[in-house]
Amino acid sequence: MPDGPPPSAQSLRRVAEAAWRWVLDQVRWQDGPxxxxxxxxxxxxxxxxxxxxxRDGLHSGVGGLACVLAEIRLHRGWTTQEQELADAVVxxxxxxxxxxxxxxxxxxxxxxxGTLSALDAPGTDAVVxxxxxxxEADGWPQTTITGPRYTxxxxxxxxxxxxxxxxxxxxxxxxxGVPEARAVADHAATVLLAEAEQEATGTxxxxxxxxxxxxxxxxxxxxxxxxxxxxATALALAGxxxxxxxxxxAARSGAEHLVSLGDAGADGFVVxxxxxxxxNDQDEITYTWCHGGTGTSLLFxxxxxxxxTDVAGRTPLSWxxxxxxxxxxxxxxxxxxxxxxxxxxxxxxxxxxxDVFLDSWHRxxxxxxxxxxxxxxxxxxxxxxxxxxSHAYWRFTEHRSPQPRLPPGVGWMQGxxxxxxFLFHAARVLDDGPAARATRRLDNxxxxxxxxxxxxxxxxx
Numbered sequence: 104m105p106d107g108p109p110p111s112a113q114s115l116r117r118v119a120e121a122a123w124r125w126v127l128d129q130v131r132w133q134d135g136p137x138x139x140x141x142x143x144x145x146x147x148x149x150x151x152x153x154x155x156x157x158r159d160g161l162h163s164g165v166g167g168l169a170c171v172l173a174e175i176r177l178h179r180g181w182t183t184q185e186q187e188l189a190d191a192v193v194x195x196x197x198x199x200x201x202x203x204x205x206x207x208x209x210x211x212x213x214x215x216x217g218t219l220s221a222l223d224a225p226g227t228d229a230v231v232x233x234x235x236x237x238x239e240a241d242g243w244p245q246t247t248i249t250g251p252r253y254t255x256x257x258x259x260x261x262x263x264x265x266x267x268x269x270x271x272x273x274x275x276x277x278x279x280g281v282p283e284a285r286a287v288a289d290h291a292a293t294v295l296l297a298e299a300e301q302e303a304t305g306t307x308x309x310x311x312x313x314x315x316x317x318x319x320x321x322x323x324x325x326x327x328x329x330x331x332x333x334x335a336t337a338l339a340l341a342g343x344x345x346x347x348x349x350x351x352x353a354a355r356s357g358a359e360h361l362v363s364l365g366d367a368g369a370d371g372f373v374v375x376x377x378x379x380x381x382x383n384d385q386d387e388i389t390y391t392w393c394h395g396g397t398g399t400s401l402l403f404x405x406x407x408x409x410x411x412t413d414v415a416g417r418t419p420l421s422w423x424x425x426x427x428x429x430x431x432x433x434x435x436x437x438x439x440x441x442x443x444x445x446x447x448x449x450x451x452x453x454x455x456x457x458d459v460f461l462d463s464w465h466r467x468x469x470x471x472x473x474x475x476x477x478x479x480x481x482x483x484x485x486x487x488x489x490x491x492x493s494h495a496y497w498r499f500t501e502h503r504s505p506q507p508r509l510p511p512g513v514g515w516m517q518g519x520x521x522x523x524x525f526l527f528h529a530a531r532v533l534d535d536g537p538a539a540r541a542t543r544r545l546d547n548x549x550x551x552x553x554x555x556x557x558x559x560x561x562x563x564x
């Protein structure tokens with residue numbers, strides 16, 4: 104049940120603007136702009152004076168600033184400060200692209216595609232060229248997965264750190280006007296097909312392919328960020344955009360396998376965050392973008408986009424609604440017990456769920472989706488921490504820590520940047536109703552109503 108009256112557009116906008124002002128105060132400058140992961144500025148002093156390795160990415164870097172600027176641009180005109188920040192982000196990414204080696208959706212070249220396109224800025228063609236240059240026969244180099252469980256030169260297949268993220272970035276680059284991205288997308292898709300594992304229940308992909316592991320495959324995370332759900336999403340979209348039906352077939356088979364791992368009772372659908380499910384002391388089921396039904400729902404929209412009509416006896420849109428039904432009935436955003444819903448960010452918490460429900464409303468017009476998204480926005484307004492009359496942020500919780508309240512997070516996935524963007528979006532919807540525009544991004548374009556056809560490659564009629 105809602106824990107307060109529905110918020111007004113004015114109250115959402117007030118908090119969003121205050122959070123954004125707080126974020127702007129956190130921007131540091133060192134060879135361009137950067138932001139810290141979190142800050143204790145209002146408590147005990149800043150936690151970092153140097154830019155991190157992930158300073159340019161979407162997850163916790165300046166890529167997230169571009170995404171909220173794209174939301175603000177639909178809401179109002181940019182200030183001089185915001186325009187200068189946007190220009191500086193673009194300049195920074197164009198400067199580092201020629202030497203960039205990280206290819207990931209969260210922090211690397213795939214992320215840069217999302218950032219530059221969010222700002223309608225040039226430079227995406229150079230990013231695609233860099234991805235093409237770095238491509239090897241079995242994928243792209245990575246430095247995230249190391250250690251004794253993995254062989255040297257291990258590859259990653261998943262959406263946020265691996266080949267599926269490169270594939271999604273290349274598809275988005277092609278859709279935004281870079282025809283050279285087709286070759287990168289084709290190669291990424293072919294690599295993923297080669298890494299597939301056939302199960303009795305369908306097709307599976309491990310986060311790190313078995314041939315690069317020294318154990319038996321280890322723990323699996325089958326939902327969007329690191330598992331079969333995210334990989335199948337990218338393949339379904341690629342199959343539709345590149346006219347490669349074998350990719351759609353593989354994606355559908357991946358979805359069949361995913362369904363076999365989950366629970367479709369009580370008109371819903373959930374998949375454990377870990378397999379085996381007793382891997383640790385965390386809740387077996389969560390409802391987030393990264394490891395829960397919110398993110399997994401996006402797979403079924405990708406399959407519908409690709410023309411799939413049946414997955415395990417139901418339509419993809421039926422599975423999508425089941426995912427959202429489970430999220431809505433889960434108790435979110437209440438903190439039902441320690442460790443349940445201690446995060447209000449995009450990756451693992453309230454803002455990420457809310458934005459997916461808003462996007463679903465844009466696409467299908469279901470008022471239940473809008474009502475739930477507004478409920479989540481109201482919770483964020485009630486949980487905000489004010490710093491004076493004009494600045495605001497949020498503090499998440501780690502219930503196992505001696506000091507459970509974490510420092511204020513700054514960035515897109517785990518901080519005020521991503522939450523502010525959701526609140527701007529919700530305020531615009533309350534103001535404009537069905538006429539409200541949605542922000543099309545690297546991570547959501549297939550979840551929104553189509554607006555135009557995919558650009559054709561010049562060699563095709």
